[in-house]
Amino acid sequence: MKNLIEDLDVITPRETEACETFQVSKDQNTGKARKLYIESYGCQMNYSDSEIVASILQKEGFDTTSDILQADVVFLNTCSIREKAEQTVRHRLNHINGLKKHKPEMLVGVLGCMAERLKAKFLEEEKIVDLVAGPDAYRDLPALIGQVDEGEKAINTFLSREETYADISPVRLNSNGVTAFVSIMRGCDNMCSFCVVPFTRGRERSRDPQSILAEAQDLFDRGYREVTLLGQNVDSYKWSPENNNKAWIEKRGANDVITFADLLDRVAQVSPDLRIRFSTSHPKDITDDVLHTMARHENICKNIHLPIQSGNTRVLDLMHRDYSREWYLEKVSSIRRILGEDCGLSSDMIAGFCSETEEEHQDTLTLMDAVQYDFAYMFYYSERPGTPAAKKYPDDIPLAVKTRRLNEIIVKQRAHSLQRNLRDVGKVHKVLIEGFSKKSEDFLHGRNTANKVIVFPREQYQKGQYVQVLVDECTGGTLIGRAVQ
Template identity: 45%
Template structure:
């Protein structure tokens, strides 16, 4: 999401006459687009800010310190606000995630010798009319931000306070962006949002064409999942309608999305993903815990049983589906028994990828104000290690099932280890598994280029990578 936001900021800056430079030493505006979801993420930003200050203080051009401005953008800006401007003269301006359009004005203020800040959250800012500058892209994969904010208020999470309420871009503006990327030759699009599958274009007229899979107009969650917010009901286009239309633009473009909430996976959505070849067969299903009592304290709106039922239905509906997850360990009051339930969830589901963290208390949240952060750090660390070990063991076991299988891979480009002596290519399956192979000097290998689809056979596998052999180029 931050990478995508930085592309939006780049576009706004470009429209105001700025251009991007590669080296920080050559910039007269330096911006950090930040995350506040964990303490650790913020610490890294503070360290980078100190390094930048030191770089500026020792810059060979003494006047540079006066000319270079440092800004903090995004969630950390929203959370810490003035504190960033007041700490050690590290920061000149601060812009929250809904204030990117104001950055050129903030810089005018900074140029007049003052500090500047805009952390106003918006109920409707989606940057739908800002064409992102995809400066780091490979011309094959692109992000499209489709909605912003979160209404869920999980008890541990600062995101609703830093990103504000949910709001979605119009379906039409997203479909137009997909058409534009298709015309430019892109082959993979990742739809982005804090709760991407809560997408809801309320301006969309019910008279317009909506996905025929919808059983009725309005909102459908997966059975057994609750919404804290009742306002989900009403007319307009939902995520299923968006996926229906976006996937129909160009069958050569693979569509992924992240990060979803498990409540917003009605069975009809799973069926659409199963039926459309270019909707990728890999889903992120953030579990957070395998214990119903911890999930209740987290205010996640589901039980372990409901989550397991969703996973079973998703696996049954979408053959070959790969599932990833997020886990937080050591949440307030977590007992050893509750921790064991998370380990058993990892044994049962066998996720192919997991983002695993120890709980860190965040300001503003319900947990911070109402529940003591009472699991000692050494117990959190031990539990986190057990979770990582359990995940890795299962991922390593299940990747053995890949041996001998055939997949269609979209080629990204050379691998990180590729060299002129030993060229290697990498790409991903539609189940999001990373594939790598040595480029031999045969006709097939030499014809392959980034953006091509190639059928491959799996020769070897570990938890992170499949070693494959190319069989046929598919879009020759």
């Protein structure tokens, strides 16, 4: 088992930002005339959006391919949350430029948040870009592709107050057939001073709950056993029926508002064998109603991503987070009280925000000690053009100081991740099997309710099954055990 543990140590706490990861479209061969290749960068919402894009273009005569050299249309679905994410996309575009020299008819487009932020500049600066479309413009992609086919450049970065893509059944790209994303809302009304999302994804819009329930039911009927409800701030989900169908109004009453707690309760009732996760929560908006709903349903996973960003109240105020250190710690206490000490907690942390002092950095470290996160996304502050912070506050922390503070946060989180995983050794966990271990097909992997990866010998078990696993040992990022009756 020692060698397996050494191999599995690559599954570390989330030390890098989500926007450094990417996903490529899968092969879909139904005989359609053109091939679509999509690379998705950034958050889970981008991956979900790429599935919507694939669905829209599937109806317009496109299959998807995982081989960029076979593609007629290449889309990069981009992230703007950090400068490094944008640099990654620009480097990738330079590479595609080399490919396009050998296949000049290839159409290249940039989608998502980076497209929304830079808009027409992409067409002017990046000569290989033929098409630019923001997150609310995907229904227009067939027309935009048509413009390019006729020899024109094409752009649509209009932000909508209504678009939720509720009527579109996503094509599940790179799906394991067990887990799937379900978008429940779009946009964000929070104006965190460091964040570009309100400017690249627009205002909050909640999706019709009936369409969410229908999608969850369809996924379950097709063999999926876990859905993750997605939104920039899922706790802000609110849907009022007055502008929707009459049957719902007659059933529920015209003045009812469906909250996130209500929605969670309804999705959990699709089937007790369908696990429910959600992301992301804003500390100021998650309610005890949500926590009690989670406690009532065994199939709602006991795992919350609750970004703190900083452990210091003054810095949180500069960030426009609308809560204090003390308030956040009270919320964590409520989570532990209602859901138990084993509820998985993860976070985002920014080192070196504008004017952060050494003492304020230490406040982040002591808050981490108080909370004991299971894992975290950790990065140093990267000024984003157009954000309130870029306009109001000088980016005055030297890079060397940011890097050192970030390293201190990472070291502490690694220790906490190991401590939290050691608590799980000797316990039996219900695991949903997602597939083979990355290192060996003699082992399977899945996650427990707290969103922790567990690896165990394959034996007779299959992907999509639930299995009870006794954890015998662990690393800082992975639990290792064996199936038990």
